[in-house]
Amino acid sequence: MTILGLMIPLSLGMGLFGLGAFFWSMRTRQYEDLDGAANRILIDEDNPGPEGA
């Protein structure tokens, strides 16, 4: 059962990583313009501006 000592921290760590990634994506406003992100890929020469509009 010593494997539990490895697996439990690992699974918790992965969960926390996912949670952290989600919080980060919210803080960097990646959900503010979902339709825009889907459409921007169709623009020929992308024009990188500052994040968030």
Place this chain on the structure above:
Amino acid sequence: MNAPAPALRPALAAGPERMLDSRFTVPGIRCAGCIGKIERGLSALPGVESARVNLTAKRVAVSHAAFLDEDILIEELRKLGFEAGRAVDNPLARDDGETKRLVRALAVAGFGMMNVMLFSVSVWSGTDAVTRELFHWISALIAIPVVVYSGRPFFASAWMALRHGRTNMDVPITIGVVLATAMSLHETVTGGEHAYFDGAVMLLFFLLAGRTLDAMMRGRARSGIAALLGRMGRGAQVLGEDGGTRYVEAEKLEPGMVMLVAAGEALAADGVVEEGSTTIDASMLTGESDPQAAGPGDRVHAGMVNLGNPVEVRVTAAAQDTALADIARLMDHAGPSRSRYVQIADRAARLYAPAVHTLALLSFCGWMLAGAGVYKALTIATAVLIITCPCALGLAVPAAQVVAAGTLMRRGLLIKDGSALERLAEVDDVLLDKTGTLTLGEPRPMTLALLGPTSKGIALGLAQASRHPLSRGLMRALREDGVQPADVTDLHETAGTGIRGRFEGRDVALVRPAATGGAAGTELAVDLVIEGARTRIAFGDPLRPDVPATLDALRAQGLTVSIASGDRTEAVAALARTLNLFAAAAMRPADKLALLERRAAAGRKVLMVGDGLNDGPALAGAHVSLAPGSASDVSQQAADAVFVGERLMPLALAIKVARATMRVVRQNFATAVLYNVLAVPLAIMGHVTPLVAALAMSGSSVLVVGNSLRLARAAGPKEGREQA
């Protein structure tokens, strides 16, 4: 609006090249092409540092040097082919932060639920006592912070309700979650067999999902409506003492100032015309569709639109003293009747919460009397609370309403909140405004058939270069016909006269008709001139294309339909006869409100549909109200839902979908009750283990969400059957 960018570019902000951030609403952004065009077009301007389009909110944020003011940027956007308006801080967008808090709480609850479940599944599969204890401890370490963080929206709301001596859905939720967590902690410390950490966290997760859906539905509709707002007289160009002009916001206008009102612009204050004569569209205030002439000495009111020449208007009343503000006061007076409406979830909670608490208390007392001991009795009472916790109930209403609102949004109807759907389903009487509701509310050419294909191309080439209301109407009608614009060059527009240009070596123009005799006085028309040959294009305010079909659909749903208009009796009577409707004409805002109150007193649930400011009080006072997307800002804010586009059919569709939604909500409630009838006896008898609780909870939630998803088809196939 013109907020300097603080922390973003400290180096630039310190220097003389101070950058300003401006935001514009651009309702016309639809595709990738538009994004590229706007961002590239604006970025190419000298003085613009960057431009960023938000397609979802239909906004553009521009970071620019101080010498470019907002009017220049709006003009540049127009040259790129997009109508733009200043974005103002919208009172509708306030609760954006609430959605974000809920999403964060949901994410944390989701994390907690999955991880606790990992340990719970191992415990249920059978572990020896030592491992079980270890797993319970780890579960406790995860679950307790999660409950504290994610439970706050419920705890706060339950506390508020209790402090005011009321009870709501959140009271049983809070008691259930807190008791379950406390019992499980006790179980963990004493090395017991059953911990309900997974149940408590899962409950929070499902309930938060319901809350978040609800908040997102409101947020999406509001941002859609916000994109439509901001086109009306929010300010004016004021003539300064030195002869220059400056832009003054509507609230800061003062009596005595002289406003320059351009053609097509809405007045921001009441006043008297000082110089120039023009025609004024007063339909926003009176519902009267024919433009009126206005010359020096004539009184004009805020909200009226200048159709003809630029005029100078001396302000006599501004801000709180305008005729517009009187209407706002009427609306304030009419509003509260609606806020007394109790949503179905809260009505259910009033019955549900006391029943659940009595049941839990009775099972506790019962087991005590049976001599089971405090600990066992408390465990069973907790199990009863967890099982009866309104998990499915908390999802039943928002899930159904969110799916329905999404369906309606795809058909061009933005619903502001769930309560609007509930009230819409109860409607049995429909009151329609005429101008702007049954009709399009903007001038459209009526005699296009007289033009040949080349003439049409030339007319479009000219019209699209002008922002006069008649040109815009002409442009829209020609584009709908699929006319390709001719390449007209040397365009120049003279305000009040028309627009001229050259096409293939010929002089072409769109001009106001020469005043020939008395008939042309107030008649709306333009002349298309090609090498001196004049063709008259007459304008009118046509009915929306699907009015008869919509009326039939409404009658088929058992609704009484009638017209209440502020327009002249003759104009309304003619329309009422054509459509075979009962109509009341020449109604002032207060009359419409009084009519509504009479009908409400007679026990009718009235749906009011209107667009003008004169409909505002009626929209605020009706049981439920709708406004077209072309309506005034005030009306859109007063209405429960806004429909966009030229068709009236979303109106009939809204009622149909609302009724279907309430059917699904009732089925969901029935599911929840049925589940309780099956599970509660088990809980009272003490047979509910954490495993049973988890299965029952997720099972009923999945059932409820699945049932709600059926509403995605409630509106019928696109261009649905009800048109037949």
